[in-house]
Amino acid sequence: MRLITGTTRRSILTLLRLAGIILLVLGIIQPIRSQEKVTVQKVVIDAGHGGKDPGAIGKHAREKDIALDVALKLGDYIKQQFPDVQVIFTRKTDVFIELHRRAQIANEHKADLFISIHCNATKSATPRGSETYVMGLHRSQTNLEVAKKENASILYELDYATVYEGFNPNSDESYITFSLFQNAYLEQSLVFATVLQQEFRDYTGMIDRGVRQAGFLVLYRTTMPGVLVELGFLSHPEEEKYLASAEGQHKIARGLFRAFNQFKTGLEGSIAVVVEPDSSATDKPPDQAAQTTPQVVFKVQIGTAGKQLPKDAPAFNGLKNVGFYRHDGLIKYTIGNEKTFDDALPLLELAKQKGVKGPFIIAFINGERVTVEEAKAVLNR
Ligand SMILES: [Zn+2]
Incomplete structure (x- = not known):
């Protein structure tokens, strides 16, 4: 005969409680959510970096400026076409906003979609094109490097060691945490990421570098479908020029809007807004500007x-x-x-x-x- 001691009983109770929480998370929350009417009424547009954090730097342009310009344009297009949609910006000027604060803004507003806008850069001047990330564990070193670069933004924060519980943006080990990440919004995030890449390819004419996964702190902390988009490479001279030009930014923001339009109308089962073709020769990337x-x-x-x-x-x-x-x-x-x-x-x-x-x-x-x-x-x- 075995006696169940007080300690054992306590550990069994703890286990049961844990199991209960896991079941709640896996089994109950999901069905309740799926019964809700799915709408996209609030979107948070997050211009990466800002203030003391310039992000990637090209020969002439800085990531923080391009991200802000494109973010504001995208917000304008959404407000024009969908006056009922609430557009929330994490920043509208050149100010530094902590990564956790960006996620907090989206969570506080109970946003339906989070779009974080960034530009890429590498040591080599060859890579070019757009890629869109959803939260998850990286499958390649390239993806990990992009996440490291973006997460390094927290090094500008005064108390990052406490706020991010010892997360070190530059250590590979820190990213193992993300292998345990369960994302209730992964499916919707992937849908948005996929239409976004389609628009980059078919509408803006940017090179499509695909939908990818990596551990971005800003996505990790948001509780809604969300993506982090790398518009293009500031390290590629032609692409830098295009990203910094008014025409390039207009076209890219239109591409983002078209993806938003498809995502929203697709989820809600409403009809798609007609996005008229509005390209002129200068709207195209430099190497595709033949059509006049x-x-x-x-x-x-x-x-x-x-x-x-x-x-x-x-x-x-x-x-x-x-x-x-x-x-x-x-x-x-x-x-x-x-x-x-x-x-x-x-x-x-x-x-x-x-x-x-x-x-x-x-x-x-x-x-x-x-x-x-x-x-x-x-x-x-
Ligand atoms: Zn960035």
């Missing part, structure tokens, strides 16, 4: 509403792939994305057949609404 012709697009307008409608709204009469643009405070719904006026005619017919009242063809040049005659004139040139 204005982009003309014809669509069929099927209706106007004061608010955003779900994609299966009765007002759309069963028409698929409905897009919209905002004009004069109203949302105008469209179908099609055609190169010529004649290509839009069958869609006009289709809308009429489906019972849409008074559909008509509209035109855009480089994303600007113009008259159909103006668009035709540009095509005839």
